[in-house]
Amino acid sequence: MIIRKAYLVYKNTGFIGLLKRIYNKLFPKFSFDEVDVVADVLLGKRDENNNPSVMIDVGAHHGTALKRFAKDKWRIYAFEPDLSNRKILTSAIKNFKNVTIDSRGCSDQNTEGASFYTSSESSGISGFSKFVDTHEETNKVDLVTLSTFIEEKKIKNVDFLKIDTEGFDFFVIKGFPFETHGPKVIICEFEDKKTTPLGYKKEELIQYLLDKDYRVIVSEWHPIIRYGISHEWKDFYEYGKESIQENGWGNIVACKNEFWDEIYHGFETTKERLEKSK
Numbered sequence: 001m002i003i004r005k006a007y008l009v010y011k012n013t014g015f016i017g018l019l020k021r022i023y024n025k026l027f028p029k030f031s032f033d034e035v036d037v038v039a040d041v042l043l044g045k046r047d048e049n050n051n052p053s054v055m056i057d058v059g060a061h062h063g064t065a066l067k068r069f070a071k072d073k074w075r076i077y078a079f080e081p082d083l084s085n086r087k088i089l090t091s092a093i094k095n096f097k098n099v100t101i102d103s104r105g106c107s108d109q110n111t112e113g114a115s116f117y118t119s120s121e122s123s124g125i126s127g128f129s130k131f132v133d134t135h136e137e138t139n140k141v142d143l144v145t146l147s148t149f150i151e152e153k154k155i156k157n158v159d160f161l162k163i164d165t166e167g168f169d170f171f172v173i174k175g176f177p178f179e180t181h182g183p184k185v186i187i188c189e190f191e192d193k194k195t196t197p198l199g200y201k202k203e204e205l206i207q208y209l210l211d212k213d214y215r216v217i218v219s220e221w222h223p224i225i226r227y228g229i230s231h232e233w234k235d236f237y238e239y240g241k242e243s244i245q246e247n248g249w250g251n252i253v254a255c256k257n258e259f260w261d262e263i264y265h266g267f268e269t270t271k272e273r274l275e276k277s278k
Contacts, residue, residue: 127166145175
């Protein structure tokens with residue numbers, strides 16, 4: 001299994017990417033991962049009504065983001081419509097009975113048979129839109145709103161919503177029942193190159209979250225050279241305090257006010273560690 005994972009990393013990111021992945025595994029405090037910052041804050045906290053903590057991971061890929069939460073006995077619902085990714089994900093979580101994998105995609109409308117695209121460039125850019133020349137339609141996938149899904153599963157609370165759907169993040173968010181299940185923290189991606197053809201830009205997505213009473217951290221990465229290789233993290237800041245560069249991309253971290261100080265401090269600490277490691 002380890003050899004297979006190493007081969008997939010090498011195939012998708014090259015030898016340098018494989019070395020970086022090994023380095024980050026050996027020295028995790030020197031790597032940057034927004035989900036790890038959130039995990040440091042949320043793990044160990046329990047619901048006041050003793051409900052199990054719940055994570056919904058839309059675009060779970062190989063399960064890297066959900067593993068710490070699974071080990072902390074959270075109830076996790078992972079969406080991964082890419083068959084190849086789902087096979088690796090299924091193997092990665094085989095010992096966790098608290099993780100459910102769903103083969104559907106998510107959006108703001110329930111849809112049957114949406115076109116799904118994969119690319120030889122990277123296992124991480126599969127999705128429902130074609131934004132690179134190497135994208136090919138390889139499957140038809142049903143889409144479900146998170147409102148429908150939460151009702152299906154009778155989920156009482158959602159603590160952490162992580163979304164990585166290669167441009168569909170805003171549609172996933174618009175299909176979420178904020179009036180009854182507002183998560184403590186949301187992480188989603190922004191990249192206008194992917195989303196402008198779909199009808200929205202990062203500012204519209206961020207404003208939607210602000211209107212839902214979240215505070216927003218922009219975790220910005222340097223412009224993508226090409227997909228399928230390791231990328232370099234740039235900086236973080238509260239939205240509105242600095243301008244996002246035109247071709248920038250990265251992750252939006254939206255949190256309820258009671259978690260703001262801890263999460264923002266987590267970003268500060270992680271940045272300091274990165275700077276010391278240079």
